[in-house]
Amino acid sequence: MTVTDVDTTYEPYSQDPGYIAANSALIEALDLDGVSRVADLACGTGLLSGVLIGRKPTLAIAGIDLDPVQIGIARRTFPGPVVDGLDALRARAAAGEGAAWFNAASATDLPFEDGEIDLIVQGNSIHLMPDRPAFLREVARVLRPGGQYTFNSVFYQGTYLEGSEAVFGEWMKQATYVLDELNSERAARGEAPVKRVRGKGGKAFRKDWLSGQGWEAALAEAGLTTSYRGDRNVPISAEGLGLVGAYGGLAEVLMSGYPVDIASHCLMEAAPRAFDKLGITEVPRNWLEVRAVRA
Amino acid sequence: MTDMNNDAIQATVIAVLNDTVQDWDLELEEGIAANTTLIEDLAFESIDIVQFSVALEQALGRKDLPFEKLFINDGAYVDDVTVAQIVAFLAAEAQAA
Numbered sequence: 226m227t228v229t230d231v232d233t234t235y236e237p238y239s240q241d242p243g244y245i246a247a248n249s250a251l252i253e254a255l256d257l258d259g260v261s262r263v264a265d266l267a268c269g270t271g272l273l274s275g276v277l278i279g280r281k282p283t284l285a286i287a288g289i290d291l292d293p294v295q296i297g298i299a300r301r302t303f304p305g306p307v308v309d310g311l312d313a314l315r316a317r318a319a320a321g322e323g324a325a326w327f328n329a330a331s332a333t334d335l336p337f338e339d340g341e342i343d344l345i346v347q348g349n350s351i352h353l354m355p356d357r358p359a360f361l362r363e364v365a366r367v368l369r370p371g372g373q374y375t376f377n378s379v380f381y382q383g384t385y386l387e388g389s390e391a392v393f394g395e396w397m398k399q400a401t402y403v404l405d406e407l408n409s410e411r412a413a414r415g416e417a418p419v420k421r422v423r424g425k426g427g428k429a430f431r432k433d434w435l436s437g438q439g440w441e442a443a444l445a446e447a448g449l450t451t452s453y454r455g456d457r458n459v460p461i462s463a464e465g466l467g468l469v470g471a472y473g474g475l476a477e478v479l480m481s482g483y484p485v486d487i488a489s490h491c492l493m494e495a496a497p498r499a500f501d502k503l504g505i506t507e508v509p510r511n512w513l514e515v516r517a518v519r520a
Numbered sequence: 521m522t523d524m525n526n527d528a529i530q531a532t533v534i535a536v537l538n539d540t541v542q543d544w545d546l547e548l549e550e551g552i553a554a555n556t557t558l559i560e561d562l563a564f565e566s567i568d569i570v571q572f573s574v575a576l577e578q579a580l581g582r583k584d585l586p587f588e589k590l591f592i593n594d595g596a597y598v599d600d601v602t603v604a605q606i607v608a609f610l611a612a613e614a615q616a617a
Contacts, residue, residue: 382596390588397570423544426565429558430597480567 233473233489236298239270241465247457247512248348251377252276254453254516260343261285262318264367266332267350271299274325277346278305285318286325287311287337293329300327311336333360337367347376349512352434361447368519374449375516382436383456384511392499392508396466399495399502400480400488407487419487426481437513449517457514460507467496524580524614530554530607536575537562537603554604576610585613 238244252273257280265274268288277284282305290296300307306324308314314326330336332347333354345364354360364374378384385393408418435443441451461469470476470492473485480488500506524532534552541552541562548561558564564572573587590609591598 385592390592391586394570394573394588397567398574401567401571401574423563423565426567429564429566429569430591430599434596478566481565482567 231471231486231489231493233471233476233485234298235269235292235295235472235474238465238468238472239272241462241468243459243461243465245272247377247379247459248272249276250457251348251375251514252280252346254514255344255346255373255375257281257284257344260373261321262342263287263344263346264289264335264337264342266335266345266347266364267291267353268299268327269295269348269350271303271325271327273346273348274299274327275302275304278303278323278325281323283321283323285314285323287314287342288325288327289330289332289335290327291329291331296327296329299325303327333363335363335367339366340369340372342367343369343372345372345374347374349378349380351376351440352378352380357435357443358446361443361449365447365449365519368449370519372519373516374444374519375514377457377512377514379459379510379512381434381440381513383513384434386458386509386511389508389510392503392505395499395503396470396492396495397479399498400470400491402498403491403494404480404483404487407491419483421482423482426478437515440513440515444515444517448520450520451515451517453514453516455514456511458509459512460509462507463497463500466500466508467493470496526607526611529580529610529614530603532579533576533603533606533610536572536579540568540572540575552603554602554607556603557600558602559600576606580610582613582617585610 261284263277263284263286265286265288268274268290271288274286274288277286288299303325308317308324308326311326314324317324345368368374404419411418437454441454444451471489473489476488476492477485479492537552546562556562577583577585590601590606
């Protein structure tokens with residue numbers, strides 16, 4: 226595979242069986258009785274929305290994500306009717322008819338009235354919210370009393386199972402070897418090495434991840450009562466890890482300062498090498514799952 | 521590495537660090553020493569940690585050093601690491617080898 230062949234959108238990873246299983250489980254566990262108006266925050270390519278409409282075809286789902294590319298994919302691939310505005314979605318909800326509206330916008334400034342939403346779902350993105358208290362207050366604002374909020378995340382204190390950190394370390398090491406090989410090839414062609422622009426990433430180790438208990442406390446501060454919190458062990462295959470690494474949003478963090486397409490290429494190529502070196506076929510990793518209710 | 525004393529290990533660590541940061545425009549008044557930290561003093565990003573670890577293995581003629589023991593404590597990443605802590609980690613690994 227050449228560097229230019231790498232798909233750096235979230236779509237390939239969103240089709241990984243492990244990723245789909247983890248997110249489907251989050252939705253399958255929900256009680257959808259009395260639920261018709263749903264918000265899917267940081268919806269990406271719309272995986273959760275698709276599972277939701279599959280479970281209950283009368284849901285009116287507003288999918289919101291900052292990335293217009295992913296919103297475009299969601300609109301094209303959603304397995305149900307898609308409308309082109311919030312008013313149209315509200316009309317569908319009032320008529321008891323299911324549909325989705327996908328909008329490129331921030332999840333921290335929601336376009337809904339106070340108490341308008343019955344259920345908010347959020348797949349593997351809560352850790353990205355820049356101002357957690359403000360974001361959770363916004364979630365509480367748009368939920369009706371008794372409304373549900375559920376999320377999962379693979380970036381929290383408790384995600385690594387004991388002994389598995391070494392696998393992710395080896396993955397990163399192999400990525401640097403792939404980069405070295407690219408630079409050798411460039412040198413052989415008389416080209417300069419891949420240029421890195423420092424200062425584009427945060428300082429190392431500053432992950433600021435919360436624990437499950439930490440999230441529970443943060444939810445309580447916003448007026449949301451946790452009704453369920455658990456860890457789901459979802460093994461990652463070499464292919465799955467490669468697809469995670471190919472996603473540009475992660476690659477630009479893990480290999481900060483390198484061109485995104487090159488970082489994605491290195492991380493994707495590195496995953497099977499790391500698994501081969503360690504003689505493993507999968508690595509376990511926990512997903513945090515939380516369900517909360519607005520008082 | 522097994523026959524290196526702590527002074528020799530520290531000299532190697534500092535040499536690798538100097539090589540790593542040589543183009544970074546850092547303002548280090550007294551240069552890199554035992555109490556220099558990777559994050560606060562040298563502004564390491566995640567990929568710098570990895571590339572430094574690989575360079576260190578190459579310089580010491582070791583492979584597969586368990587750097588997670590150095591960088592992860594009780595399931596969470598440490599806040600920072602000093603040169604002295606790196607040297608102590610490498611000395612312990614040399615003894616265990």
